[in-house]
Amino acid sequence: MVPPVASCRCHFFDGCGDLQLPLPPGGGEHWVDEVLRRRFLRLARWKEKRRRLDSLPVSSLMEFNREDEIQQLSLSADFLVELSDGIFTQREPTSSFATFSHQAVDFILSSLRNILSSKREKELVEEIIDGLVARLMKRMCTIPENTGSVDCSDAQFSVQHLFRKLGHEEFIGQRIILAVSQKISNVSEILLLVDPFDDSFPDMHDNMFIMIQLIEFLISDYIKKWLCCEQFDKKIFEEWARSILKARKDLEVLENINGLYVVYIERVVGRLAREVAPAAHQGKLDLDVFSKLLC
Template sequence: MAPPATSRPPTPTASAPTATSSSRIDSPSLKAALAMALIHYKRLPAAAATGTSSPPLLHWKRKAKDRKREVLRLREELKLLQDGARGEDMEPPVASCRCHFFDGCGDLPTQPCGGGGGEQEHWIDEVLRRRFLRLVRWKEKRRRVDRPLPRSSLIDFCSEDEVQQLSMSIDFLVQLSDSIFAKREAAHSFPTFSHQAVDFILASLKKILSSERETELVGEIIDGLVTRLMKRMCTVPEKADTSDSDAQFSVQHLLRKLGNDEFIGQRIILAVSQRISNASERLLLVDLFDDAFPDMHGNIFIMIQLAEFLISDYVKDWLCNEHIDKRLFEEFTRSILKARNDLQVLENMNGLYVVYIERVIGRLAREVAPAAHQGKLDPEIFSKLLC
C-alpha cells in the first residue's frame, strides 16, 4: 500500500508580494523617506552647478547679459536715428561754461607767442582727450548707420592705434567746419568741440612723431587735412551773408591753432602760398564784373592774413626746434616769394595785394634773421626775403 502524498506549502513569487512587503511599502515613514530622497535628488544638479561655478565665471556671465542689454538699447537708438525721430538732441551734453577758444580771433599777438614747447600737461588734459575720443567714436558709428558695419567693429574701435585715432579726429574736425556752413551759424557746442579736436590732433601728432613711425603716412594725412580745411575756408556759398564770412574766419582760426605744431604749420603756409599763386593766375582771366570775382578777391586777403598769423605766432619757435624740417621751411619760403611775384602782376588791378604780401614777407624776414646769421637758413633765400 503506497504511502499517502504529503502536501507542500506554495512558494511565493515576485509577482505575488507577501503581506509583510506590502505593509512595508504602505509605511508612512518609508513614503516620507522616498519623498525626501527625490527632493534631494532634484536639488543635486543645481547645487553641483553652483558649487563648480567660480566667482569670475558668474561675473562674466553677468557682464555678458549687461552687454546684450546694451546692444539691444543701441539698436533701438539706431532705429530712431534711421527714422529721423531724433536729431540734434542726440548730441551728448557739453559743459555749460563758455569756451574761450575763439577769443581774439583775427588779432595779431601783442608779444611773441610760445609754441607750448616746455609746458607740462595737466591730468585733466588726458581726461578731456579720452572724452573727446569717445565722442569721435560715437560720431563715427552714427556716420556708418546707412552702411553695413564690419564684423568685430567694436573690437576694432578698442584696438585702433594712434594713426587711426588721428584720422578719425581729423574727419570729425572737418565735419564740424562743414556744419557751420550748412547751418549758417555755429552751434553752441562748436567752440568746445573744435577746441577738443584741435588739442587731440596736436597731442596725437606729437606722440606719433616722437615714436618716429608712420611719418610718411602721417604727412599725407596732414596734407589732406590742410587741403580740406583750405577748400572750406575759400568756399563761399551762394547767397552769402555775414554768417558765412564768420564761418570762413572760424575755419581760418582752426588752421591758425593747428599751426602750433611746425609739422602742420609749415604745410599750411606752403598750401596758402601755392593757392595764392593759383588765384592770382585765375584773376588775370576773370572778368571784373563776373560774380565770382568778389569771392576770389576776398579769398586772397583771407589767405594772406592766415600766412601772417602763422608767421607771427610760431616761426620763431619753429626755428628753435632742432628737429624742424629745414627742407620744408625753405620750400614754403620760396613759395611765398613766388606768390609775391605773381601778385605783382595784379598790381594794376589792386595794389593792396602787394602791400599785404610785402608786410608778410617783411615779418618773415625779421623772424628768420637770427637763424640766417647762425647758418640755419640758406643765405640766398634770406637775401631774397630782404629784396
C-alpha cells in the first residue's frame, strides 16, 4: 500500500487545459521543500526495493551510490511512470496521484538543474530523460484494454499535463516537442492506411489532437523562457522546428479525412513563428527554417 497523504487538496492539476498559465514566483526556480523531498525519496526507494524483491530486472542505473543525484533522477523518472500507469488501472487513488506526481515532477526538475549545473554525465542524463519522455508518450497515446470504469480521456490529459509541467526545464521541454512532433508524423502515415471503421481509428484520432495541443501548450508556456536560458540547445531547437514543419506537411495530406488537423497545426506553427521571430534574427534559428514557418 502507498502511504497515505495529507487530506489537503493538491493544486498541481489546476488549470489543466488552459493556455498561458502564470509561472510561479521567481520564474519557477523555487527549492523543493526538504520535508517533501525526503519523504518522496523514501517512497521512491521503497518501491524500487520492492521491485527488486519481486525479481524484476533492475536497471544498471540503480548501481550508483544511494545519494548519487543521477540515481535519484532515474528513481524519480521510474516512479513517475509507475504513477501514470496507476491512473489507467486504478492502482492509485486520485488524491495520491496528484500529490505524488507533483512531488515527482518537482524532484525531477530540481535534480536535473543540479546535474546540468555541474556539467557532468550529460549523455547519461539525456538517456534518462529520453526514456522518461518515450514511456510517458506511450501511456498518453495508448488506451489499455480492460480499463473498467476508468475515464481514459481524463487519464490521458493528466499525462499530458505531466509533460507540460516537466517542460518547464528547457532540457526536457525541447525533447518533448521533438518526440511529439515525430509521433504526429508517424500517426498521420498510419491514418492514411487505416480503415476508418477500424476499432483503433477513434483512439488515433483523439491522440492526434492531444499531441498537437501539447505542443501548443509548451510553446505558449515556455518558449520565451527557453530562448533566454544560458544552456539553450540551438541544435535541438532547429531539429524540432523542422519536425513541426514536417508534421504540418504530413497532416496536409490528411485534409480530406479531417481538415481540423491542419487548422490546429497551423495555429501551432503561427504561434511558434511569432514567438521565435526575435531569436531568428539573433541567429538562434536558421532563417531558412523561420521563413518556412511564415509560409
